[in-house]
Amino acid sequence: MLDRRQIIPFLITATLLLGCSNNSTPTNKIVDNSTTNDSISPVRSVDSTISNENNLPINDSIIAQIKNETNWKHDEFGRLELDTLVKLSDNDFYLLYNILDGVSSTKYLMTFKQNKFKDYEVLEWGPDADLSFARYEYSQLRQSQKNTFQKVHFIETPVDKSKVGEDGWFKKGYTMDNVKINTDSTIVLFSINGDCSIKRDTLKHSH
Numbered sequence: 001m002l003d004r005r006q007i008i009p010f011l012i013t014a015t016l017l018l019g020c021s022n023n024s025t026p027t028n029k030i031v032d033n034s035t036t037n038d039s040i041s042p043v044r045s046v047d048s049t050i051s052n053e054n055n056l057p058i059n060d061s062i063i064a065q066i067k068n069e070t071n072w073k074h075d076e077f078g079r080l081e082l083d084t085l086v087k088l089s090d091n092d093f094y095l096l097y098n099i100l101d102g103v104s105s106t107k108y109l110m111t112f113k114q115n116k117f118k119d120y121e122v123l124e125w126g127p128d129a130d131l132s133f134a135r136y137e138y139s140q141l142r143q144s145q146k147n148t149f150q151k152v153h154f155i156e157t158p159v160d161k162s163k164v165g166e167d168g169w170f171k172k173g174y175t176m177d178n179v180k181i182n183t184d185s186t187i188v189l190f191s192i193n194g195d196c197s198i199k200r201d202t203l204k205h206s207h
Helices: 004-020 060-069
Strands: 079-087 093-100 105-113 116-125 136-145 148-158 181-192 198-206
Touching: 060 079, 060 093, 060 105, 060 116, 116 148, 116 198
Parallel strands: none
Antiparallel strands: 079 093, 093 105, 105 116, 116 136, 136 148, 148 181, 181 198
């Protein structure tokens, strides 16, 4: 059987595939490729921690800005995966990319105004779970349409707080696997403004 740390990434992947299959813009292609700025050519890096399998027109300056805002570990596990570039105007665009650290993967939305970093947001996050800690958070991308994204952020905590110590860890004999869990969820909508900033709207919060 799958343990808790295997189930969460599986659910995230399945939900992402389901949500993006319904009226969604494919996230593995350049949108409006005919108007891509010729001054930005695909990065040709020998750095094995960078993956650009879709040959996105991203140069070293863009890579440096991504690294500056959302750094990844340069070791055998740390990796940046460039996913999608969407043009908004001649030198305005946004990127979708993933940062992997060996135990978790985070999907980012980052916007650029005149080829300069403007804003970013986490769209999806699936950290490895320590079942002895009495709180677990993760995010799932539910919808991806043109210039808008919807995610659900989850927070799991035990119903019976008496089983948790003052340090936030479970008392002896208890883990996230053998106690009743309460899940809070918040639906957040992200959209891109004309100045390439990201608008954030909380649509729903439930227990």
